Amino acid sequence: xxxxxxxxxxxxDERIPSHAELEKLELxxxxxRPQWDNKAQYMLTCVGFCVGLGNVWRFPYLCQSHGGxxxxxxxxxxxxxxxxPLLHLEFAIxxxxxxxxxxxxxxxxxxxxxxxxxxxxxxxxVGMYYNTIIAWVMWYFFNSFQDPLPWSQCPINENRTxxxxxxxxxxxxxYFWYRKTLNTTPVIEDSGGLQWWIVLCLFCAWTLLWxxxxxxxxxxxxxxxxxxxxxxxxLTIFLIRxxxxxxxxxxxxxxxxxxxxxLLNPTTWxxxxxxxxxxxxxxxxxxxxxxxxNSVHNNCEQDAVIISVINGLTSIYAAIVIYSIIGFRATExxxxxxSGNILTLLNTFDLPEGNITESNYEGFLQHLNSTxxxxxxxxxxxxxxxxxxxxxxxxxxxxxxxxxxxAITKMPFSPLxxxxxxxxxFCLGLSTMFGSVEGVVVPLQDLxxxxxxxxxxxxxxxxxxxxxxxAIIFAQGSGEYWLALFDGFAGSIPLLIIAFCEMxxxxxxxxxxxxxxxxxFMIGHKPNFFWxxxxxxxxxxxxxxxxxxxxxxxxxxxxxxxxxxxxxxxPALETKSYPDWIYAIIFILSGVPALVIPAVALFRLxxxxxxxxxEKHTGAEFICTFLLS
Amino acid sequence: MLAGVLLxxxxxxxxxxxxxxxxxxGFKVRLSIKTALGDDAYEWNESEMxxxxxxxxxxxxxxxxxxxxxxxxILVCNDTQRVSFVFVVTSPDDPDQLIPKEQIEQAVRQNxxxxxxxxxxxxxxxxxxxxxxxxxxxxxxxxxxxxxxxxVVIGAVAVGIVALLMSTVSKKRRAKEKAAxxxxxxxxxxxxxxxxxxxxxxxxxxxNQTFSNDNRFTEL
Numbered sequence: 125x126x127x128x129x130x131x132x133x134x135x136x137d138e139r140i141p142s143h144a145e146l147e148k149l150e151l152x153x154x155x156x157r158p159q160w161d162n163k164a165q166y167m168l169t170c171v172g173f174c175v176g177l178g179n180v181w182r183f184p185y186l187c188q189s190h191g192g193x194x195x196x197x198x199x200x201x202x203x204x205x206x207x208x209p210l211l212h213l214e215f216a217i218x219x220x221x222x223x224x225x226x227x228x229x230x231x232x233x234x235x236x237x238x239x240x241x242x243x244x245x246x247x248x249x250v251g252m253y254y255n256t257i258i259a260w261v262m263w264y265f266f267n268s269f270q271d272p273l274p275w276s277q278c279p280i281n282e283n284r285t286x287x288x289x290x291x292x293x294x295x296x297x298x299y300f301w302y303r304k305t306l307n308t309t310p311v312i313e314d315s316g317g318l319q320w321w322i323v324l325c326l327f328c329a330w331t332l333l334w335x336x337x338x339x340x341x342x343x344x345x346x347x348x349x350x351x352x353x354x355x356x357x358x359l360t361i362f363l364i365r366x367x368x369x370x371x372x373x374x375x376x377x378x379x380x381x382x383x384x385x386x387l388l389n390p391t392t393w394x395x396x397x398x399x400x401x402x403x404x405x406x407x408x409x410x411x412x413x414x415x416x417x418n419s420v421h422n423n424c425e426q427d428a429v430i431i432s433v434i435n436g437l438t439s440i441y442a443a444i445v446i447y448s449i450i451g452f453r454a455t456e457x458x459x460x461x462x463s464g465n466i467l468t469l470l471n472t473f474d475l476p477e478g479n480i481t482e483s484n485y486e487g488f489l490q491h492l493n494s495t496x497x498x499x500x501x502x503x504x505x506x507x508x509x510x511x512x513x514x515x516x517x518x519x520x521x522x523x524x525x526x527x528x529x530x531a532i533t534k535m536p537f538s539p540l541x542x543x544x545x546x547x548x549x550f551c552l553g554l555s556t557m558f559g560s561v562e563g564v565v566v567p568l569q570d571l572x573x574x575x576x577x578x579x580x581x582x583x584x585x586x587x588x589x590x591x592x593x594x595a596i597i598f599a600q601g602s603g604e605y606w607l608a609l610f611d612g613f614a615g616s617i618p619l620l621i622i623a624f625c626e627m628x629x630x631x632x633x634x635x636x637x638x639x640x641x642x643x644x645f646m647i648g649h650k651p652n653f654f655w656x657x658x659x660x661x662x663x664x665x666x667x668x669x670x671x672x673x674x675x676x677x678x679x680x681x682x683x684x685x686x687x688x689x690x691x692x693x694x695p696a697l698e699t700k701s702y703p704d705w706i707y708a709i710i711f712i713l714s715g716v717p718a719l720v721i722p723a724v725a726l727f728r729l730x731x732x733x734x735x736x737x738x739e740k741h742t743g744a745e746f747i748c749t750f751l752l753s
Numbered sequence: 754m755l756a757g758v759l760l761x762x763x764x765x766x767x768x769x770x771x772x773x774x775x776x777x778x779g780f781k782v783r784l785s786i787k788t789a790l791g792d793d794a795y796e797w798n799e800s801e802m803x804x805x806x807x808x809x810x811x812x813x814x815x816x817x818x819x820x821x822x823x824x825x826x827i828l829v830c831n832d833t834q835r836v837s838f839v840f841v842v843t844s845p846d847d848p849d850q851l852i853p854k855e856q857i858e859q860a861v862r863q864n865x866x867x868x869x870x871x872x873x874x875x876x877x878x879x880x881x882x883x884x885x886x887x888x889x890x891x892x893x894x895x896x897x898x899x900x901x902x903x904x905v906v907i908g909a910v911a912v913g914i915v916a917l918l919m920s921t922v923s924k925k926r927r928a929k930e931k932a933a934x935x936x937x938x939x940x941x942x943x944x945x946x947x948x949x950x951x952x953x954x955x956x957x958x959x960x961n962q963t964f965s966n967d968n969r970f971t972e973l
Contacts (some may be wrong), residue, residue: 262906266899280888287888326940328907335913343917474833477787581921646785 130635139231140221143645149222150420158341165345167427169414172352172555173405174435177257180552183403184443185519186395188379191386196440198387198396203436208402209658210623212428212651213630214406218415219424220642224566225409228416232634235593238724239625240567241646242618243409247563249614249713250408252591253607254331254560256561256598257521259325260554261546263305264525266325268542275300276533297530302666302688305525309601310689312609313703316601323599330592333554337561339585341417344558351551351558354538356438358548359445365541366448375451376444378514397670402615403435407622410559413566423647425655446523453531454513454536461508468503521604524549561587606686613710617678620671620716625665625721636660683710773830773841778851781882783837789878797836801872802829806840807870808900809861813842813852820843858884865888 160166167338187195221228262389267274278299286292291299302308309316386392405411415424439537455566459482466480470490480488489663492500519529532541565583574583598607604620636659644650661691683706686697702710771777782805787794795801806827813822822845831839842852861868861884869879876886 263899266902266906269902270898280891284888284890286885324903328903328910331907331910331914335910335917338914338917339921444791467788470835471837474835474837476834476836477785579921581918 128636129632130637131633133233133633133635136232136634136638143642144647145223146220146420149405157417159419160341161345161595163422165341165348166414166418168348168352169341169555170411170427170431171434172348173410173559174403174431175352175355175438176403176405176552176556177549178399178403179435179439180442180446180549181520181523183399183439184379184441184446184713185473185523185661185726187443188447188515188518189391190392190395191383192378193380193382193397194384194386196463199394199400199439200436202393202397202666204399204434205658206397207404207406208428208432209655209663210401210627210667211404211411211432212425212655213627213659214411215415215424215428216639216646217630217634218412219418219420219422219646222416223561224413224416224570225563226570227569228412229629230570232629235725235728236625236629236633236721237328237728238721239622239629240409240570241419242622242720244406244564244567245717245720246618246622247408247410247560248347248591248616249585249717251557251560251564251609252595253598253610253614254553255329255557256326256595256603256607258550258557259322259329259527260305260330260521261553263321263548264326264529265543265546265550268546269537272541273529273533273538273542274304274465275529276538295530296692297526297533300529301521301525305662306604307601308688308692310687311357311684311700312602312605312687312706314602318599319601319603322603323596326595326599330588332597333557333561333702334585334588335590336554337558337565338581340562340565340580340584341414344562348555348558351555355396355548356550358544359442361544362541362548363441363445363448363534366445369452369535371452371455372448373451374455374510375449375514376446378451378511379443379447394670394673397666398616398674401620401623401667401670404432405438405556405559407619407626408563409567410563413562414559421646421648422700425643425647425651441638446518446528449528449531450514450518452486453527453534454510454516457513457536458508461506465508468505472499472503490691493613518705518727600745605687608685609706609709610713613678614713614717617671617674620667620674621718621721624667625672626665627659627667631664683707770855772843772849772851773828773839776841776851779839779841780854780857780884781831783835783880783882784872784874785878785880786836786872786874789874802832804871805829808864808868809840809842812858812860812864812868815864816856819845834851854883862887870943936957 190198196511202273217228221231223231224240225243226237229236229238229240275297278287280297281288282284288299290303294302305322307316307319334341336351380692382479415422415427418424462482466482467484469475469480469492470477489500512669516527528545529542532538532545535541558613564587565580568583568587597603600606630636639659640650640656682701684699684701687700688702689698692698784797786797796891803824806824806829809827810824812821814820820939822842826843826845826848827840828843829838829840831837842849842857844852861881865876865886870876
């Protein structure tokens with residue numbers, strides 16, 4: 125008795141090319157579908173798509189905050205149970221059905237087109253805000269060609285009596301990021317107008333992306349030789365530089381100090397799962413598209429394992445580099461803090477220099493505390509705590525544009541390091557954008573809503589142009605808050621739903637037996653028990669758990685954002701709650717891609733029953749005429 | 754008489770000390786030689802103090818444009834191990850009269866870099882308490898450097914776009930010409946004879962053996 129669940133799926137054989145047809149396609153190299161020039165291009169493109177900014181600025185933070193070295197355990201376990209199976213599934217289905225995301229799901233079952241459309245929408249929304257981050261990176265890159273770097277010192281105010289007050293109260297790097305780059309408004313409702321320099325950088329970012337994606341993989345295939353390999357080179361350079369700086373080892377120790385108690389905390393496992401999921405750029409549709417250009421007998425199983433391993437190792441490597449530099453910065457800050465305190469003490473008590481050093485500082489303080497506690501209080505010495513400095517602002521844009529830029533100003537030859545760092549971030553982001561654009565352009569072509577004779581250049585140009593136009597909202601004064609909103613809601617929940625639907629569709633609607641046969645036809649052997657178990661049970665379960673966790677935490681708590689408000693409680697960032705109308709936007713960002721899946725299925729169902737009814741001339745015709753018109 | 758003479762000898766230093774200690778027109782100075790020079794630090798002694806007093810006299814001379822200021826006009830007191838002390842400036846015309854604070858401040862500000870250099874120190878390590886260091890003028894660029902780099906990148910991108918689009922257009926044109934070349938031959942034949950001779954390969958048509966002369970090839 126067959127225990128495998130399979131939902132009825134009539135007409136599947138007519139929609140998909142058979143094995144014989146695939147062989148013929150392979151031999152004749154017929155068909156208009158573009159192809160990779162060589163395997164290296166394909167691997168570099170996929171590695172570039174997966175390895176992105178998240179590997180550099182999200183993983184190190186998660187690693188350090190969830191028990192350091194101990195975080196490797198949930199990360200690696202979930203990499204194997206969740207990342208690799210999903211990756212293999214997307215590669216295999218793309219290679220077998222030889223279409224982009226909409227084409228693939230339409231082939232499996234026309235009711236599933238919604239999954240493809242959802243992928244396309246998510247790719248579009250994520251691409252929109254992701255390229256804005258690249259625009260910011262480019263702004264910093266443009267500003268790196270001067271010595272001293274503009275964020276190394278505060279600008280002088282109009283009277284030439286002192287520094288600008290906002291800068292003095294916070295720090296030069298904060299000021300340059302929040303005022304000179306973003307020109308942030310205190311609240312999200314306050315638009316602040318368009319910042320022309322950001323618009324220029326956005327324009328530059330989108331045109332550069334268009335030049336690389338102009339002819340689809342024909343051009344991106346060449347670009348990835350640079351964009352996928354340069355980050356590794358720069359990371360190595362930074363590693364060597366970082367390890368020669370004072371205090372770098374303390375940073376690495378801080379990163380990897382294991383705290384096994386964290387493994388008992390469910391948040392650790394959920395964060396690890398989410399990081400693996402988002403890091404692999406799954407459910408965007410780009411990976412399915414890329415693997416559809418492969419030859420039919422390409423070993424997708426091997427590719428999936430190799431790319432997963434590369435992605436995991438890159439995360440760990442980047443974490444080491446980042447934390448060596450953070451350790452250096454924290455040590456510098458600590459030394460400055462201590463020297464400042466020592467100077468204050470020397471000045472107050474008119475002691476000769478060298479009397480108080482870092483070694484006898486504590487002893488001296490204690491002596492002072494016992495003899496003259498009043499004086500000590502009046503001095504208001506700053507607390508110098510290494511741990512605080514190590515754990516400051518170390519994820520997201522804060523890491524790249526505030527912490528790291530400050531560390532760079534303390535290195536000799538700062539402009540060089542700044543240029544290298546921002547080129548690396550640029551390449552990391554751009555190679556991810558290639559996949560994003562692929563995930564929008566190919567479904568758009570499959571949907572047949574635009575004229576078919578339009579060349580690929582027009583499609584990519586249109587996508588880039590529309591995205592640029594809509595991304596102007598991120599060039600406002602409140603742009604950063606909007607970006608954080610998009611980052612939090614456009615990419616998180618819909619992707620989990622899409623991934624879950626993908627696995628269900630392949631395992632139970634396409635049929636796991638048929639899928640196994642396909643893989644046997646493509647790579648020569650049937651996928652073993654590990655793949656069967658993960659595709660059908662383990663991975664969907666993990667994705668479902670992560671989704672439920674995110675959904676419940678989002679619904680239950682009040683949604684807030686972090687604002688830069690010079691008026692209040694400066695220089696700490698303020699947590700403010702969103703106005704009511706933002707909730708509508710959040711619903712559109714998260715809800716629309718997710719609801720498209722059932723909506724399209726329902727639409728098709730009604731249309732089908734309408735066309736059936738038309739033949740029978742029964743009632744409820746007004747719905748049908750409405751839908752069919 | 755002897756008492757009077759003794760009083761006269763010892764009075765000026767005592768009075769000088771009073772002038773220095775109690776005055777409102779004095780400035781506290783702090784030197785951090787070890788911080789600035791590390792191992793090359795020199796020891797602070799009477800000679801260094803002599804140098805300090807002479808540089809200050811020089812600063813007063815420059816500011817007031819009077820060559821009458823001398824080292825005796827600079828009085829120092831409250832010497833500490835920190836290497837900090839207080840100084841006042843007396844007027845060259847009247848040893849009991851002190852130069853007001855504002856004037857001394859101006860003199861110091863104008864000549865700070867000369868005073869710093871005399872001691873191999875900087876604004877941070879040679880502090881005049883109450884006189885903030887003058888901030889360096891901000892660098893004003895004719896064109897912001899970032900615009901220059903932006904221009905270069907945009908130029909390169911524009912060149913790339915134009916080159917790629919031109920290559921697509923020329924590729925398409927070549928493909929069209931090839932296809933047009935073949936179809937033109939077909940069309941010509943059709944026009945002349947009114948029949949669809951596109952099945953026949955080539956311009957010359959097909960050699961129809963029925964009407965041929967068998968002796969075409971054998972000419973004997």
